[in-house]
Amino acid sequence: MSKTGIIYGVNGPVIYLKGNTGFQMSEMVYVGDEKLVGEVIGLNKERTTVQVFEETSGLHPGETVTATGDAISVTLGPGILHNIFDGIERPLDGIAKASGIYITRGMSMTSLDEEKKWPVHMTVKVGDEVRGGTIIAETQETKSILHKSMVPPDLSGKVVKVVPDGNYTITEPLVTIQKADGTEATVALSQKWPIRIPRPTQSRFPASKPLLTGQRILDTLFPIAKGGTAAVPGGFGTGKTMTQHQIAKWSDADIIIYIGCGERGNEMTQVLEEFGELIDPKTGNLLMDRTALIANTSNMPVAAREASIYTGITLAEYYRDMGYDVAIMADSTSRWAEALRELSGRLEEMPAEEGFPAYLASRLSAFYERAGDMRNLNGTEGSVSIIGAVSPQGGDFSEPVTQNTKRFVRCFWGLDKSLAYARHFPAIHWLTSYSEYLNDLAPWYRKNVAPRFVEYRNQLLAILNQESSLMEIVKLIGSDVLPDDQKLTLEIARVVRLGFLQQNAFHKDDTCVSMEKQYKMMELILYLNQKAKALVAMGMPMSVLKSENIFEKIIAVKYDVPNDKLEMFDDYHKSIDEFYENVLRKNG
Incomplete structure (x- = not known):
C-alpha cells in the first residue's frame, strides 16, 4: 500500500505536508493530481518537506502526495548514448513528440526505449558464479561503443538460467541468478541506480595518465589527469563553453557526458545542434555516438537543475564500470549553486556568504569526489574526469563558488576577458591558472613523449x-x-x-x-x-x-x-x- 500525505503549503518548488507521513528521506514522490515528480528533503514529526522537479503553479493545499518507495534514480542500459535528457533523465526527443516544444507538467515517460530490441551476445553460462559488476551480456549500443551489461552491484550468486544470443528489449530477463539464501533474481539489459549514491568500486588509482585534449595550453602547461578534476572559471563571453566543446571533441576520453546546467536556452540549442552534426575524429562516426547530453536550461525548474549534475555523474559512473574513460562537461556549476541557493532560501535556512547555503562547499566536494581513475568491481579499469565551468558574476574569482571549487579541484584554467576581447583563444591565462597534476604525470611525459x-x-x-x-x-x-x-x-x-x-x-x-x-x-x-x-x-x-x-x-x-x-x-x-x-x- 503506497504511503500518502496531504499538501498544506506551497512555496515555489518546495511543498509541505502536515504530520508524520511515513515517507523516507530522499524518497521519490508523486505530487498532486498531475503526479509531478518530487523528492523528500526534510522530515520531522510535524512536517514533511518535498522539493518538486517540475513547475508547481496551480498546486493547492489538499492535493495528495504519493510515495514510490524508491529514491530518485536513473535507468541505466543501452540507449543512453546518442540521446538528450532533461535533468531527471526524461528523453527530450520523446517529450517533444508527445507534448510539443514545451515539457508538459506531469509528463511521465520511460527514460530509455522499452520496445526497441537490441542484438545481445551473452557472456555467461549456467553454473557460473557471478557478483556485482560481472559482465553478463554485450550489445553494440552505437557504431562507436560496445555496451556491457553488468550484474547490479548488490547482487551475487550462481547463474541458473541464461537466454540464448538474440534480440531483446531492455526489460526482458536475460539471466536468472540464485542467491546464497536460495532465492532467485533476474537481470535484464537495464538496471536502476539512485543518483545521489556513488556506484561502488574496488579501489582508486593515483593520477598517472593525462587526459589528452589536443589543446597546447592544457596538455603542456596545465594538464589534467584521467580521473582528474578541473574548473574553467570565466566571465561572460570568455569561452567556457567553447573550451569544453574542444575538449569534448578532441580529448582521448571514450565517452562524453555533457551537462547543460542552467544555461541560456539559445546557447543550449546551439550545443544540441552542433553536437548532432559533429563527426568524431577518432572513429569517423557521429560524435553523438559516444555522447549523452543532459539539457536543463535556465527557464526549467530549479530543483531539476540541482538534480541534473547527479544524473550526469551517475551515467558516467555506469560507463566507467564497463572499463571506459568518461569525461563530464558540467556547464555550469555556478547555475547549479544558484539553484541550491534558491531552494535554501525557500526552506528558510540560515544563509552563508552571498546568500549561498552553508553546505555549498560540502555539496561541491561530494560532486567532484566522484571523479577518479578506478579499478571496478569486475576487475576492469575506467575513469571519470570532471571539467566544471564556473560563471562568477562580473568575472570575480573571489566569489564563493569559484573559491570553494578551487579547494576541491586540482586543475584551474582561469579564463581572462582581456585575452578573449583581444581574440586570443583559448583565453586561459597562464598566470592565474595552475595544475597540481604535473608532478604525478611527469613520469608519463618522460616515458611517452620526451625525457626533457x-x-x-x-x-x-x-x-x-x-x-x-x-x-x-x-x-x-x-x-x-x-x-x-x-x-x-x-x-x-x-x-x-x-x-x-x-x-x-x-x-x-x-x-x-x-x-x-x-x-x-x-x-x-x-x-x-x-x-x-x-x-x-x-x-x-x-x-x-x-x-x-x-x-x-x-x-x-x-x-x-x-x-x-x-x-x-x-x-x-x-x-x-x-x-x-x-x-x-x-x-x-
Missing part, C-alpha cells in the same frame, strides 16, 4: 613569468629603455603566446595537436631563444635580430607544419642556424 618535456615546459612558463614582471616596467617607462637581453625576453614571450598558446579551432592542423608536435614546437621556440641569447650576449642589438623575420616565421609554424609532416621541424632548426650565421656575417 617537463623541463622545457618549465622553461616556457618561466619566460612568460619574466615577461609579466618586465611589462610592469614597460607600462611605466616604455620598452626602449630596456637592455637587449630583456627586450629578447619580451620577444620570445610574444612568440610563445602567439605561436604556442594561441590556438585556432577552425584550422585543420591547429585545432588539435599531438603531444609530439607540441614538444617539437616547444623545442623549436627554446632553440630560437638559445641562439638569439648568444647573439645578444655578443652585443647584437634586438633591432638587427628582428629585421631577419625569424620570430614571425616560428610563430607561423603551428599553421605551416602539417600534423602528419613533423620531419619539417628539422628545416626550421636549420633556418634558425642560418639566421644565427647571417646576423654574425652581416654584423660580425
